[in-house]
Amino acid sequence: xxxxxxxxxxxxxxxxxxxxxxQRPARASAxxxxxxxxxxxxxxxxxxxxxxxxxxxxxxxxxxxxTYLFGGALAGSTGxxxxxxxxxxxxxxxxxxxxxxxxxxxxxxxxxxxxxFRTLPIWRPSMIVGALLGDACRxxxxxxxxxxxxxxxxxxxxxxxxGVLSAVALLLVxxxxxxxxxxxxGLLMRTPSALMNMAMLVLFPxxxxxxxxxxPRTLPGWxxxxxxxxxxxxxxxxxxxxxxxxxxxxQISWVLIASAALTAVFAxxxxxxxxxxx
Numbered sequence: 001x002x003x004x005x006x007x008x009x010x011x012x013x014x015x016x017x018x019x020x021x022x023q024r025p026a027r028a029s030a031x032x033x034x035x036x037x038x039x040x041x042x043x044x045x046x047x048x049x050x051x052x053x054x055x056x057x058x059x060x061x062x063x064x065x066x067t068y069l070f071g072g073a074l075a076g077s078t079g080x081x082x083x084x085x086x087x088x089x090x091x092x093x094x095x096x097x098x099x100x101x102x103x104x105x106x107x108x109x110x111x112x113x114x115x116x117f118r119t120l121p122i123w124r125p126s127m128i129v130g131a132l133l134g135d136a137c138r139x140x141x142x143x144x145x146x147x148x149x150x151x152x153x154x155x156x157x158x159x160x161x162x163g164v165l166s167a168v169a170l171l172l173v174x175x176x177x178x179x180x181x182x183x184x185x186g187l188l189m190r191t192p193s194a195l196m197n198m199a200m201l202v203l204f205p206x207x208x209x210x211x212x213x214x215x216p217r218t219l220p221g222w223x224x225x226x227x228x229x230x231x232x233x234x235x236x237x238x239x240x241x242x243x244x245x246x247x248x249x250x251q252i253s254w255v256l257i258a259s260a261a262l263t264a265v266f267a268x269x270x271x272x273x274x275x276x277x278x
Contacts, residue, residue: 037126063146086150171239234251
């Protein structure tokens with residue numbers, strides 16, 4: 001009886017057959033690629049933790065200096081002034097950390113990593129969205145350091161843990177919207193140092209000309225109008241009220257609207273520059 005043997009497989013000797021010998025894997029989803037870039041942002045913090053030194057150290061130094069040097073003169077006692085100052089220091093710390101969203105993007109552009117990512121078959125915005133989501137870890141680290149320092153110095157939030165967590169969550173939402181502004185500048189600036197200088201020129205005047213350190217009612221009339229319209233003033237007011245347990249819907253809504261406006265303006269602008277970047 002003759003044995004039946006299976007026919008030998010035929011080889012495809014065409015160029016296509018030589019390259020595509022297996023089935024192509026499914027394309028990664030937008031969520032998957034965004035989370036991957038978020039993890040990449042976290043790895044940067046792990047390998048270069050000193051990058052948080054200046055942006056976290058400055059608000060901590062300001063908290064200590066303003067509390068113990070000026071607290072007695074401004075509020076009668078350091079304890080009373082700390083209750084007023086700490087929510088503002090929290091906002092200041094996170095907003096300064098937010099600039100790294102643009103710094104990291106600009107670094108990728110200058111090193112050529114940006115061009116490599118653009119060749120990948122992924123959802124294009126995931127590179128930026130993932131970096132912004134990953135930066136939320138930076139914001140949480142900065143928030144935890146400032147809050148731990150404040151509690152060690154005697155700060156006691158009347159709103160309790162829920163008020164503090166709500167204030168941090170609202171701050172993260174605003175920082176995410178502001179991160180789109182830094183991403184836009186990150187694609188436009190030539191070097192990371194130029195972007196950091198620009199961010200400092202924007203953040204320092206807005207921070208000091210707000211209600212972070214003093215009550216706006218003590219300011220001159222010509223400056224009072226600017227402070228009242230300053231978005232950081234509204235953010236600090238909402239965070240301070242949440243941590244005190246006295247927040248109103250209007251205070252929170254203003255910050256949410258401002259965050260949505262920042263995202264609506266600068267997210268499309270960032271992506272347009274991203275697509276046209278040579």
